Every structure is written in structure tokens, then in C-alpha cells.
Amino acid sequence: MHIRATREADRETFVTTLLAAFGQVPETPAAGEGAWWSGFEMDRCLIAEDDGRAVATAGAYSFELTMPGGNLLPVAGITAVGVLPSHRRRGILTSLMRRQLDDVADRGECLAVLLASEAVIYRRFGYGPATFTQRLTVARHRAALAGPAPAGSVVVRQRSECGDDLAAVYDAYRRTQPGALSRPAKSWQTGAGQPPVALTQRLVAFHHDAQGRPNGYASYLVGAVDPVTGARPLNVDEFVAADRDAYAGLFHFFAGHDLVTEIVLKSVPRAGWLRWLLTDHRAATVSKDTDWLWVRVLDVPRALAARGYRMDGRLVLDVADSVRPEVAGRYALTVSGGTAACERTDEAADLSLDVSDLGSVLLGGVAPSALADAGRVRAGDPRVLPLADALFGAERTPHTVHWF
Numbered sequence: 001m002h003i004r005a006t007r008e009a010d011r012e013t014f015v016t017t018l019l020a021a022f023g024q025v026p027e028t029p030a031a032g033e034g035a036w037w038s039g040f041e042m043d044r045c046l047i048a049e050d051d052g053r054a055v056a057t058a059g060a061y062s063f064e065l066t067m068p069g070g071n072l073l074p075v076a077g078i079t080a081v082g083v084l085p086s087h088r089r090r091g092i093l094t095s096l097m098r099r100q101l102d103d104v105a106d107r108g109e110c111l112a113v114l115l116a117s118e119a120v121i122y123r124r125f126g127y128g129p130a131t132f133t134q135r136l137t138v139a140r141h142r143a144a145l146a147g148p149a150p151a152g153s154v155v156v157r158q159r160s161e162c163g164d165d166l167a168a169v170y171d172a173y174r175r176t177q178p179g180a181l182s183r184p185a186k187s188w189q190t191g192a193g194q195p196p197v198a199l200t201q202r203l204v205a206f207h208h209d210a211q212g213r214p215n216g217y218a219s220y221l222v223g224a225v226d227p228v229t230g231a232r233p234l235n236v237d238e239f240v241a242a243d244r245d246a247y248a249g250l251f252h253f254f255a256g257h258d259l260v261t262e263i264v265l266k267s268v269p270r271a272g273w274l275r276w277l278l279t280d281h282r283a284a285t286v287s288k289d290t291d292w293l294w295v296r297v298l299d300v301p302r303a304l305a306a307r308g309y310r311m312d313g314r315l316v317l318d319v320a321d322s323v324r325p326e327v328a329g330r331y332a333l334t335v336s337g338g339t340a341a342c343e344r345t346d347e348a349a350d351l352s353l354d355v356s357d358l359g360s361v362l363l364g365g366v367a368p369s370a371l372a373d374a375g376r377v378r379a380g381d382p383r384v385l386p387l388a389d390a391l392f393g394a395e396r397t398p399h400t401v402h403w404f
């Protein structure tokens with residue numbers, strides 16, 4: 001088995017092999033400029049070959065990740081991981097992951113992030129789940145808004161025709177949302193920013209503030225009537241809003257939509273705003289709750305210093321890393337006057353944790369104390385845990401609406 005970097009000429013082989021790992025075949029010619037796979041960065045992709053034939057793939061996008069506090073950090077967005085069913089459980093993924101982490105570190109990126117097809121695959125490579133997402137279903141006839149009527153207005157557009165406008169709103173939004181990723185220009189060109197695979201035409205409810213400036217959008221389609229229950233959903237696949245007027249205005253618009261019985265929001269933050277918009281908060285039920293972005297720390301001092309902290313404090317972390325021993329060690333994180341510094345130290349550790357658990361707490365979506373309760377994080381003195389929770393908390397629940 002041999003792993004090699006890919007070139008532009010490998011695009012079709014890469015895509016065909018990847019799809020075969022998922023039991024699929026390409027629907028349109030792989031060479032098409034408008035095809036979703038034209039967005040793969042072929043200089044960041046790897047192919048594993050067995051006897052000269054491609055049997056496995058792994059790729060990476062170049063993203064910016066919004067850290068708590070608002071810093072934008074260049075990260076590798078790991079994608080397109082697949083091993084042909086004929087070649088599984090003989091260590092090919094393991095070899096690809098190790099090689100890929102080397103490549104990411106060589107590029108100077110201190111984090112790799114991914115969306116996991118299964119929860120049991122990536123922790124062994126040092127990734128930890130860091131942002132989470134919920135699907136909420138709201139009974140439309142119970143969807144009256146609490147609080148003041150939102151300012152602004154909504155217009156309906158065809159998603160495929162307003163990619164540039166959506167891109168501008170998305171870009172403003174993602175800069176203030178911890179856990180959000182930048183979206184490559186290519187994805188706006190090929191699918192108006194929709195998830196790359198299986199592009200479906202959609203409508204967009206586009207929100208403007210009272211001054212007429214665009215400040216939010218929600219991409220949606222009305223679904224089919226359920227023949228048994230008679231329910232008819234309005235499915236919102238992407239909800240991006242800068243402030244209360246935008247998200248309340250968009251939600252109010254959906255609540256007034258005729259001929260639907262429920263509004264299904266595919267991806268909203270846990271403990272997010274929606275439930276609290278409603279007079280009847282029980283009208284919103286969680287129909288799915290899952291991890292979304294996983295984070296792998298490759299450089300502890302840079303990763304910890306790249307985020308903001310809402311209070312001052314000092315913690316010594318003992319980080320274990322069986323995949324990249326050079327990452328392991330004890331680090332002192334000092335936040336003083338709102339500025340963070342992190343360096344290696346010989347001091348005794350306040351907290352001991354695996355690098356995957358450091359990935360989980362980095363964006364503020366998982367409390368260190370929760371991992372301590374589960375036995376994943378060990379505290380020399382349990383009284384340090386409230387400080388750790390407060391230090392690692394974020395100004396907003398981290399969330400990643402982007403699919404890649």
C-alpha cells in the first residue's frame with residue numbers, strides 16, 4: 001500500500017474512489033466545472049494505492065475557523081475520507097490520517113477539523129467533538145413569537161440566483177459565531193453555498209433590517225404531505241442570522257406560511273435562541289441532537305492563545321497524545337488582562353486530558369467539568385474545575401452550520 005499526494009489530473013479517480021467507498025457512483029461527468037467535486041483542493045488530497053490502483057482517499061479544505069473571542073484561525077477541514085469496502089480494517093485509514101496530520105502541521109495550521117460519519121472513527125486520531133447541532137420541529141399553529149415584533153422585512157428568492165448576496169450575509173455572520181467556518185468562493189459559485197453533494201434547488205427567505213440592509217437568510221422548501229398524519233413540513237436547511245430581528249423576522253415569516261403544519265429547522269445551536277422566541281416554548285421539540293464539528297489540536301500553545309477568554313486565570317494542562325507524541329506535554333495557559341499566553345512548563349498539572357478532549361473544550365462547546373465527571377479529564381484538585389469551565393466558556397454557544 002502506497003500513499004501519494006494528488007494532482008489535478010487525479011480528480012476523477014479521487015472522486016470515483018471516494019464515492020465507491022460510500023457505495024455510490026458519480027452522477028455526472030467528474031470533469032464538469034460546476035460539479036460539487038470541482039471544489040476539492042487537489043493539492044491537499046491523498047490517494048492510497050494498492051498494486052497501482054486507488055483504494056482510499058482523504059482530502060482537506062482550507063478554512064478559517066471563528067474562535068471564541070472572534071479570532072479567525074486558518075484550519076484544515078478534513079473531508080472525503082473513504083476506504084474501499086474490499087480494503088477495510090487493514091490500517092489504511094490509520095496511515096492516511098497520520099500522513100494527513102503531518103501535512104497539516106507542515107502547512108503551519110494548528111488545528112484540523114472534520115465532520116464525522118460515525119462517532120467511533122476519529123477520536124483515536126486525536127479529534128474530539130467540539131460543536132453540536134439540533135434539529136428542531138415547531139408546530140406552526142403554536143409558533144407565536146414572544147417579545148416585540150421584529151423590525152425589518154423578508155423577500156423570497158431562488159437560492160441558485162442569489163449566491164453572492166448569501167455569501168456576504170454568511171461571511172458577516174460567521175465572523176461573530178464561534179465554531180463557524182469560512183465557505184470557499186467555489187461553493188458559492190457551484191451551489192450558492194449549499195452542501196456540496198446532491199444539490200437541490202431551494203428558496204431563500206432573505207431578511208433586511210429596518211434600513212434595508214441584508215442581515216439574514218433561511219434556505220427552505222415545503223415538503224410533501226405525510227399520507228398517514230397529514231403533516232406537511234416546511235424544511236429549513238440553513239438558518240443564518242446576525243441578530244434577534246433577523247432570526248425572529250425569518251421565523252415569523254415561516255410561522256405565517258400557509259399550507260404547512262410544522263417548521264423543521266435542520267441545524268440550530270443547542271440551547272439556542274429559537275425556543276426562547278416562542279410564547280409556547282414547548283411547541284419546539286428536539287427531533288435530532290448530534291455532534292457536528294470535531295477538532296484536532298496540532299499545536300497546543302498556538303491553539304490556546306488563538307482564542308479569547310472572558311476572564312483572567314491560569315491553568316496547567318497535561319496533554320496526552322499517542323498519535324503525535326511531539327504534541328504531548330505540560331502547558332501553562334495564562335490569561336491576563338484578557339490576553340492569553342501558553343507555553344510548555346514543568347509545573348504540576350491542574351488538569352490532565354487527552355488531546356481529543358482538549359479539542360472538545362477548545363471552542364467552549366463542552367465544559368471541562370462534564371468531561372471530568374465522565375472520567376476523561378482528571379483534576380488534581382476538583383476546585384479547579386469551575387475556573388476551567390469559566391475560562392473555556394465562549395460568548396455564544398459554538399455552532400457550525402457549514403457542511404463539507
Ligand SMILES: CC(=O)SCCNC(=O)CCNC(=O)[C@H](O)C(C)(C)COP(=O)(O)OP(=O)(O)OC[C@H]1O[C@@H](n2cnc3c(N)ncnc32)[C@H](O)[C@@H]1OP(=O)(O)O
Pocket residue numbers: 021022078079080081082083084087088089090091092093094095114115116117118120121124
Ligand atoms: C471526514 C470524513 O470524510 S467522514 C467519512 C468517513 N468515511 C466513511 O464513513 C466511508 C465508509 N467507511 C470507510 O471508508 C472506512 O470504514 C473507514 C474510512 C471509516 C475506516 O477505514 P479502515 O481503513 O477500515 O480503518 P483502519 O483499518 O485504519 O482502522 C483503524 C481502527 O479504527 C477502527 N475503525 C475504523 N473504522 C471504524 C468504524 N466505522 N467503526 C468502528 N471502528 C472503526 C478499526 O477497527 C481499527 O481499530 P484498531 O486500531 O483497534 O484495530
